[in-house]
Amino acid sequence: MDAAAAPDLISQARRARVAVVGGGVAGLVAALECAKLGIRVTLFEAGDRLGGIVAAAELDGRRVDVAADGFRVAPGALQELLDDLGLRDAVVSAREAETWVAGPHGVAPLPDASILGIPANPFDARVRRIIGWSGTWRAYVDRLRPPLTIGAQRSLGALVESRMGPRVLERMVAPLTFGIHGVPPEEVDVDRAARGLNAALTRTGSLSGAVAQQLPDGDAGPSRATIEGGMSVFVDAIAQRLADLEVDVRTGTAATGLRRTDDGWTVTWTAEDEEQTLDVDAVIVATPEGPARRLLAPHLPGLDGAVLSPEDVDVVTLVLDAPALDARPRGHAVYAAPGTAAAIAVVHATATWPHRAGEPHIVRVTTPASDLADGDAIAASTAAAAELLGVDLGTVRGTHRARWSRSLPSSALSPARDEVRRAVRQDEGLGVVGAWVDGTGLTRVVADAKDEAERIRSGLLWHAGGQAAST
Numbered sequence: 001m002d003a004a005a006a007p008d009l010i011s012q013a014r015r016a017r018v019a020v021v022g023g024g025v026a027g028l029v030a031a032l033e034c035a036k037l038g039i040r041v042t043l044f045e046a047g048d049r050l051g052g053i054v055a056a057a058e059l060d061g062r063r064v065d066v067a068a069d070g071f072r073v074a075p076g077a078l079q080e081l082l083d084d085l086g087l088r089d090a091v092v093s094a095r096e097a098e099t100w101v102a103g104p105h106g107v108a109p110l111p112d113a114s115i116l117g118i119p120a121n122p123f124d125a126r127v128r129r130i131i132g133w134s135g136t137w138r139a140y141v142d143r144l145r146p147p148l149t150i151g152a153q154r155s156l157g158a159l160v161e162s163r164m165g166p167r168v169l170e171r172m173v174a175p176l177t178f179g180i181h182g183v184p185p186e187e188v189d190v191d192r193a194a195r196g197l198n199a200a201l202t203r204t205g206s207l208s209g210a211v212a213q214q215l216p217d218g219d220a221g222p223s224r225a226t227i228e229g230g231m232s233v234f235v236d237a238i239a240q241r242l243a244d245l246e247v248d249v250r251t252g253t254a255a256t257g258l259r260r261t262d263d264g265w266t267v268t269w270t271a272e273d274e275e276q277t278l279d280v281d282a283v284i285v286a287t288p289e290g291p292a293r294r295l296l297a298p299h300l301p302g303l304d305g306a307v308l309s310p311e312d313v314d315v316v317t318l319v320l321d322a323p324a325l326d327a328r329p330r331g332h333a334v335y336a337a338p339g340t341a342a343a344i345a346v347v348h349a350t351a352t353w354p355h356r357a358g359e360p361h362i363v364r365v366t367t368p369a370s371d372l373a374d375g376d377a378i379a380a381s382t383a384a385a386a387e388l389l390g391v392d393l394g395t396v397r398g399t400h401r402a403r404w405s406r407s408l409p410s411s412a413l414s415p416a417r418d419e420v421r422r423a424v425r426q427d428e429g430l431g432v433v434g435a436w437v438d439g440t441g442l443t444r445v446v447a448d449a450k451d452e453a454e455r456i457r458s459g460l461l462w463h464a465g466g467q468a469a470s471t
Contacts, residue, residue, distance in 0.1 A: 013038040016460045019267045019280040020044070021255045021295065024052020025442060026433040026449040027286030028238045029081065033453035034284075035245040039460065042278060043247060044269065046254035046291070051235035054442070059319045059398030063230055064362055066317045066400050069349055070094065070226040071442035078446040085237040087227060094224040097351045098331030101175040102388055103340045105130050109331060110172065113215060115194050117172035118160060120212035127172075135167030143206040155413060156193055157186030163207040171337055179335030179345040179366070181409040181440065182310030192411035226353055258283060258295050264429055282429040282456050286449070288405045289436035296432065300423050308417050309436050310406040312369040313344065316381035317362065317401075322394035325350070325361045334388040343367050343384035360397055363389070374401050410439025425452070428459030 016039045020031045023045030035041045049055070053067045071078060073093075082088055098109045101117070108129045113120035119127045122139035131139065142163040153159040156177070160169045169185060177185045190198055200210035216223075227233045242249060256275075257268040264281040285292050289309045297303040328351040335345045349362040365381035372380065378399045386393050408414055417437070424432040431452045435441075438448040 010038060012461050013457075014040070016040065016282075016457075017042070017264075017280045018282045018284065018456065018460070019255075019265070019278060020284045020286055021267070022052075022286030022288075022291075022434065023047070023050040023249070023251065024286060024288075024434065025054055025235070025238075026052075026435070026445050027284070028235070028242065029446050029449035030284045030286055030431065030433050030453040030456075031242055031247055032238060032245070033450055034457050035242060035247045037457060037461075039457060041242075041245075041247045042267075042280070043242070043249045044253045044255045044267070045249070045251045046287075048252050050239050050249070050251065051232065052288075053404055054231045054235050055402070056230050056232035057317070057400045059317065059400055060360060062319075062360075063232065064317060064319065064398075064400070065226075065230045065232070065349070066364070066402055067315060067404055068442060069231055069364075070224045070352070071231075073223055073225050074443050076443065076447055077450045078443045081238075081446055081450075082234075085234070085241065087234065087237060090228045090233065091225050092228050092354060094226070094332075094352050095354065097328060097348075099176075100330045100334040100388075101130065101172060101337065102334055103130070103171045103175065103337035105132070105171060107330065107334060107388060107390060113212065114172070115197065115211045115214055116156065116188075117174075117176045118164070118168065118207060118211050119172065120208050120215065122164070122168075122208060130171050131165075131167035135165060135171075138165035139168050139208070141165070142208055145206070153198070154189055154191065155186050156188035156190050157184060159190055159207065160185060175335035175337045178338050179333075181412075182313070182344075182406045183408060183412055184338075187413050188409070189411050189413045193409075224352070254291075255295065258285075258299065260299065281460055282431070284431035284433060284453065284456060285424075286433045288434065289407070290405075292432065292434070292436065296424060296430075299430070302419060302423050305416070308408060308414060308420070310408065312403055312405050314367050314369050314377060314381075314401060314403050316365045316367070316378050316399065318365065318378075318382060318385065318393070318396055319398035320361045320363060320393050320395065321397055322361050322392065324391035324394065325363075325389070326357070329391055330389050336388065341384065341388060342380060343388060346385045346388045348389065363393075369403055377401055405436075407435035407440050410441070410444050412439075425455070428456070431456040 018034045018041050020027045020043045031041045031043045055067045056063050057066045100109045111119050111124045111126040122136045128136050160173050173185045200213045204210050255269050259266040265283045267278045269276050293303050332352040333347045343365050345366045347364045365385045433449040433452045
């Protein structure tokens with residue numbers, strides 16, 4: 001940047017105004033990226049709290065994560081943000097723990113040597129326990145397939161079934177894709193979900209060989225981490241930074257409409273039965289898919305179609321006095337093959353994160369969204385957890401039930417989402433962020449929100465030719 005343009009750029013930033021609609025992590029990061037350059041930001045959040053799916057509740061006298069409780073460890077935007085917020089020393093690595101799957105075989109651990117549930121060795125005792133000898137011999141056919149059929153399949157489901165058979169697909173792979181993301185393996189892109197697997201398949205001549213070649217090194221370090229005190233500490237830190245930057249944060253305020261103007265946008269909302277408006281230069285929409293479509297459909301083509309996101313789920317969090325769980329009998333989680341159990345997934349959170357002896361255990365149970373009353377839903381989830389964990393859950397000391405929207409993972413094969421993403425990112429004065437448009441996971445959401453905020457603020461501060469915007 002030309003030094004002579006700096007004062008003009010700073011002045012332009014101070015005159016610019018941005019509205020961020022949605023106070024989940026994506027919205028918070030987008031607001032922060034704009035505000036730290038001096039842009040005036042107003043953030044609208046329909047609920048009474050910030051953070052979205054990063055949420056906590058007071059249960060049995062302790063603050064407990066009741067949805068997202070960690071993140072993928074990777075260099076990039078999230079790591080930089082944690083450093084900027086002074087949270088690097090508060091990062092806590094996950095403990096090593098097994099992943100189990102439930103289905104017609106009962107409940108059994110996945111083999112350590114596997115990727116996305118695909119085994120490196122079909123004859124592994126754990127694999128045989130899940131798919132039986134007939135499934136094992138069918139999976140072995142993978143090593144006999146001719147090389148001309150390999151290396152070009154995009155669909156994870158199609159690849160696994162053709163190479164290793166339906167039992168590996170239905171009992172080992174599908175529980176993970178459904179349980180974690182709510183999508184069938186047929187809708188998962190191999191190259192996005194397991195980068196390099198197709199290329200390794202071409203080199204080795206078999207899918208099991210490709211998995212063996214792509215397994216991480218033993219000293220790769222933990223793949224997941226959380227924040228000491230829970231992920232709400234992360235949200236609180238961003239909120240405090242926004243307060244320091246004088247961002248106008250309005251919780252309990254749902255934006256009801258956007259209107260284009262000659263100079264930018266007008267945001268509308270209702271307060272005390274009267275419509276209120278705010279004129280801004282740019283808007284960043286950071287809500288879940290449903291509200292985002294309602295706001296954007298009048299302005300962008302193709303947003304009045306079918307919803308892309310998987311169906312909502314109910315998540316029940318249990319605080320338990322359960323000595324039987326001290327041994328972590330089902331590792332960190334059990335994922336059920338679709339249609340085989342009352343629960344989609346049971347996560348034993350205190351098997352993943354540091355846990356002092358004698359402290360209560362935290363278990364989260366995910367089920368399809370239902371109209372059951374809270375008491376009935378919690379009772380059903382507790383029974384489902386006991387069944388999948390295979391132990392006495394002891395005394396229930398605290399419970400919490402919430403409904404959460406799900407989004408497609410970044411690895412999803414979704415041409416419709418690709419089209420939506422292209423459509424919503426054509427206007428330099430309109431940004432769209434969040435898991436529904438770019439993929440799930442805190443690491444992904446933070447990176448995307450930062451990039452999209454950079455695009456919006458660059459449009460406000462610079463002409464296309466690279467000169468500071470005129471006053």
